[in-house]
Amino acid sequence: MFPLDFILxxxxxxxxxxxxxxxxxxxxxxxxxxGVGKCVWSALGDITANLIQATLVIFVIGSFFSxxxxxxxxxxxxxxxYILYLAYDIYKSRPKTISSEGEIKKSxxxxxxxxxxxxxxxxxxxxxxxxxxxxxxxxNSNLLAQFIILxxxxxxxxxxSLIGYAILAQKLIKWITANPKTINTIxxxxxxxxxxxxxxxxxx
Numbered sequence: 001m002f003p004l005d006f007i008l009x010x011x012x013x014x015x016x017x018x019x020x021x022x023x024x025x026x027x028x029x030x031x032x033x034x035g036v037g038k039c040v041w042s043a044l045g046d047i048t049a050n051l052i053q054a055t056l057v058i059f060v061i062g063s064f065f066s067x068x069x070x071x072x073x074x075x076x077x078x079x080x081x082y083i084l085y086l087a088y089d090i091y092k093s094r095p096k097t098i099s100s101e102g103e104i105k106k107s108x109x110x111x112x113x114x115x116x117x118x119x120x121x122x123x124x125x126x127x128x129x130x131x132x133x134x135x136x137x138x139x140n141s142n143l144l145a146q147f148i149i150l151x152x153x154x155x156x157x158x159x160x161s162l163i164g165y166a167i168l169a170q171k172l173i174k175w176i177t178a179n180p181k182t183i184n185t186i187x188x189x190x191x192x193x194x195x196x197x198x199x200x201x202x203x204x
Contacts, residue, residue: 003138006136006150012132013157014157016128017158018161021122021124023042023162024161024162025187025191026042026090027043027166028166029169029188031166031167033090033184034106034111036163039163039166040163042111042114042162043115043158043159047155050154053120054151058134059147078121080195080199083194090188091187136150
């Protein structure tokens, strides 16, 4: 059976993806510092975390998160700490030049890990999957087929939007070369602001 209100679901997730959030800020900075190719690994880490989150919510824990605010708070603070760490790491990194790829000290696994942890500890994601995602599934019909359609749509569009942000960031690389610390400072500042907003606004 086709998922309930699939068009509405598309509208919601597209809105989420075009709104700059923590994963997209990280992708922009990584694109400018390391290139689009490395961002693919961060994007893969992001969608892997989302796949695990959706699977846990639908098939394992159900309404567990809605009934256990302590767990959500733990995810919130782990996420805040990691976002602040990324802000520092981005601020200290040096953008690559146009003529040289430069020395990349981070491994592909490190990029994957960063994407995975940013998405995996995001309170926004843990609110979306338990409370919004299940609303588009008819649990009295073919659950697996509906889940596959919904999560495939989600991760494909999420991946494409992340790479889109990375490519867009590359278009600004000439300007960044003339202003080498500007984007890192802006990105790090935005991440710190996001962390502060999470602390203040995400109350469970």
